[in-house]
Amino acid sequence: MNFDKELDARxxxxxxxxxxxxxxxxxxxSGQVLKVVATDPxxxxxxxxxxxxTGNALLQHSEANREFTLYVxxx
Amino acid sequence: xxxxxPASLVPYVTGGAFVLAFVFGAVGNKTDFCTMGAVSDWVNxxxxxxxxxxxxxxxxxxxxxxxxxLAGVVDLSKSIYPGARLTWLSHLxxxxxxxxxxxxxxxxxxxxxxxxxAGNLKSLIVFxxxxxxxxxxxxxxxxxxxxxxxxxxSITLAPGQxxxxxxxxxxxxxxxxxxxxxxxxxGGAIIAFAYSSRDFRAxxxxxxxxxxxxxxVVGGWVVSGVLGYVVEHPETLQEAFVAxxxxxxxxxxxxxxxAYTLEYLMLWTDTTKIVTYGIASAMGVIAGSAAYxxxxxxxxxxxxxDAEDTANHVIGGTLMGFGxxxxxxxxxxxxxxxxxxxxxxxxxxxxxILAGAAATMKYQDRRSGA
Numbered sequence: 001m002n003f004d005k006e007l008d009a010r011x012x013x014x015x016x017x018x019x020x021x022x023x024x025x026x027x028x029x030s031g032q033v034l035k036v037v038a039t040d041p042x043x044x045x046x047x048x049x050x051x052x053x054t055g056n057a058l059l060q061h062s063e064a065n066r067e068f069t070l071y072v073x074x075x
Numbered sequence: 076x077x078x079x080x081p082a083s084l085v086p087y088v089t090g091g092a093f094v095l096a097f098v099f100g101a102v103g104n105k106t107d108f109c110t111m112g113a114v115s116d117w118v119n120x121x122x123x124x125x126x127x128x129x130x131x132x133x134x135x136x137x138x139x140x141x142x143x144x145l146a147g148v149v150d151l152s153k154s155i156y157p158g159a160r161l162t163w164l165s166h167l168x169x170x171x172x173x174x175x176x177x178x179x180x181x182x183x184x185x186x187x188x189x190x191x192x193a194g195n196l197k198s199l200i201v202f203x204x205x206x207x208x209x210x211x212x213x214x215x216x217x218x219x220x221x222x223x224x225x226x227x228x229s230i231t232l233a234p235g236q237x238x239x240x241x242x243x244x245x246x247x248x249x250x251x252x253x254x255x256x257x258x259x260x261x262g263g264a265i266i267a268f269a270y271s272s273r274d275f276r277a278x279x280x281x282x283x284x285x286x287x288x289x290x291x292v293v294g295g296w297v298v299s300g301v302l303g304y305v306v307e308h309p310e311t312l313q314e315a316f317v318a319x320x321x322x323x324x325x326x327x328x329x330x331x332x333x334a335y336t337l338e339y340l341m342l343w344t345d346t347t348k349i350v351t352y353g354i355a356s357a358m359g360v361i362a363g364s365a366a367y368x369x370x371x372x373x374x375x376x377x378x379x380x381d382a383e384d385t386a387n388h389v390i391g392g393t394l395m396g397f398g399x400x401x402x403x404x405x406x407x408x409x410x411x412x413x414x415x416x417x418x419x420x421x422x423x424x425x426x427x428i429l430a431g432a433a434a435t436m437k438y439q440d441r442r443s444g445a
Contacts, residue, residue, distance in 0.1 A: 019440050066375050
């Protein structure tokens with residue numbers, strides 16, 4: 001999937017991945033996509049809740065090699 | 076329960092604590108029960124579902140524990156929480172620092188144990204620093220500050236600091252009636268609030284996590300207050316609650332148990348040291364979480380990202396150790412177990428923990444991405 005910015009949140013636990021994603025999205029344009037790579041086991045649930053609450057769309061998420069890759073589109 | 080040899084009760088107490096904690100660890104892992112996460116979801120994205128789960132656990136524990144008390148099964152005044160001396164500054168400072176620490180350290184005491192079970196090595200380091208700091212606050216350098224400074228600010232509430240005793244003394248209506256009134260009013264209001272959210276109702280895990288956690292605390296009182304109760308200890312000729320570190324009736328709390336776990340390991344050859352209720356409960360949470368993680372193939376090793384991450388967890392563990400002992404408990408020990416006794420200090424600690432965690436998250440928010 002194409003993306004406009006990437007956030008490396010590997011090794012970080014809640015609440016830091018969400019906080020850094022908020023910061024990254026704040027500097028992006030509407031419609032742009034942020035790719036997040038995270039290792040926190042709760043990352044997917046956290047970003048699902050984040051998307052629901054903030055209106056930024058969680059376009060896709062997957063897991064490989066013990067890493068979660070998530071794509072969040074700025075609303 | 077009484078017995079000629081109180082030592083014969085120890086396996087029932089520690090076994091019961093381990094089994095209940097195992098269930099809590101497994102369910103906590105499955106449902107993502109996390110008191111720090113509850114504050115984070117609320118403060119950082121306006122999602123209150125996990126806060127409602129925590130509140131539901133408080134309500135279930137309050138209603139269940141009050142029912143036990145009113146039925147005469149246990150006497151909650153024999154726990155450490157409702158004593159007459161309210162060390163309000165200790166609750167405020169300890170709770171606030173615990174809230175700061177749990178935000179820096181990837182979760183509170185129970186979440187630390189759940190994360191260890193799921194393979195998080197960072198939380199193992201938190202365990203060690205939390206345990207050492209807690210022990211230093213119980214009997215060491217930090218303890219001198221706790222007793223000599225913080226605990227000097229206190230007030231004495233002669234009837235006891237629980238709402239039931241205070242209301243009874245003020246009105247003349249008996250304590251049991253007031254316990255029933257407060258339990259129904261507070262517990263009922265919390266349950267109504269929790270289920271007023273469509274999001275909360277839509278996901279069963281929230282109900283599962285809240286109800287199971289609350290029931291585990293209720294069960295914890297039964298284990299210590301019934302299975303471990305000795306009417307007259309043959310050596311002291313006084314009533315006793317076997318295999319407890321406090322000598323009082325206990326339910327679940329997770330800061331001092333980490334200190335006593337380290338002590339037990341370090342003083343292994345001291346035959347007066349035994350696996351206590353608290354130690355068994357800490358091990359039970361790790362085991363339950365590990366069992367769930369392995370069964371669902373979600374076990375994964377996690378390590379530190381960099382020096383800042385390491386420092387945050389070392390500081391977080393230390394603050395939780397100091398704060399948890401100073402405030403007489405953590406987000407489970409005070410905010411669920413303590414509140415189930417309606418103790419004033421537990422409500423103060425709960426509020427202080429929320430303030431400490433929220434303030435730290437606001438600070439992190441300002442510097443995130445820096």
